[in-house]
Amino acid sequence: MAAAAKSVRSAGRGVTEKDGPGTDEARRGSPTGDGSPPQGAEFTREDELTAFRSMLLIRRFEEKAGQLYGMGFIGGFCHLYIGQEAVVIGMQMATKPGDQVITGYRDHGHMLATGMDPKGVMAELTGRRSGYSKGKGGSMHMFSKEKHFFGGHGIVGAQVPLGTGLAFANRYRDNGAVTLTYFGDGAANQGQVYESFNMAELWKLPVVYVIENNRYAMGTAVTRASAQTDFSKRGASFDIPGEQVDGMDVRAVRSAGERAISFARAGKGPYILEMQTYRYRGHSMSDPAKYRSKEEVQKMREERDCIEMVRKRLLETWKVPEEELKAVDAKVREIVNQAAEFAQHDPEPDPAELWTDVLL
Secondary structure, three states, X not given: OHHHHHHHHHOOOOOOHXXXXXXXXXXXXXXXXXXXXOOOOOOOHHHHHHHHHHHHHHHHHHHHHHHHHHOOOOOOOOOOOOOOHHHHHHHXXXXXXXXXEEOOOOOHHHHHHOOOOHHHHHHHXXXXXXXXXXXXXXXXXXXXXXXXXXXXXXXXXXXXXXXXXXXXXXXXXXXXXXXXXXXXXXXXXXXHHHHHHHHHHHOOOOEEEEEEEOOOOOOOOHHHHOOOOOHHHOOHHHOOOEEEEEOOOHHHHHHHHHHHHHHHHOOOXXXXXXXXXXXXXXXXXXXXXXXXXXXXXXXXXXXXXXXXHHHHHHHHOOOOOHHHHHHHHHHHHHHHHHHHHHHHHOOOOOHHHHHOOOOO
């Protein structure tokens, strides 16, 4: 899977300083909502295939995780990323080696996008010793220093000051790395977010704040919980540029990601990207999602599904045979099934493991 992560990164095109945001229109963005690519977001055939494989891996992994949770193999909390795959894959396609990722508790997709082994991720979900946190962290608390993934954090908004701190370290070390700090529309209303914004702009830290606006936070529509529902404007009082992005279109995400990351890497400070996306499942496995209609969810699945849009372009624009795409799906399912099989039979941690990695 390390090779898969490398392919996601290498598919991104390099951007120069002149490609960075320079006008108000560029900073705001202009998501079309009809699937047409914004300027600079054109994909090659290989780009499309890379995005298709990577998003499909997340989708199939999350579907399997949901099944294992229902069977009792996964306990505790479990927040699925189904529907939002274009956000993390598009952003990862815009990164360079050494860039970092930190996020909240809906984090399995981010782990896979950075190249973490599906077996290790699934083993952690099932509390086994081969998991990324040795079976002690579960869904919300696993890390990979090797893949520059710094969690998974269960406290709403807690990852934002931590991601800002990572960016401070990058600036201090002058290593050229950018930190992608993901959080949701609900976390956007937390106070520590704005303290982080202030410090990030004051010190011109290389951080991109990616707000994954899936419309419902934990279960309340953004229109009922946020006075300002244009989250790209949340940094306005700190003079942080931002834009709204069609988070269901992986091309639009990568294009915006390239602009934002280039801006931050050039020493200009933080950037905010509001990804307008949608989750198909409930907030967590215990959420029946009765606060929205089945028709609303079905409409998004039929008209705006991020994977189906790529699949359609591969078939119609690039003339990729249907059999080839079915083979990709079969291979992805095989990887996920192997991960599930491994996780169900991997030994549980030794009780002595409770005393390791503990700070007193």
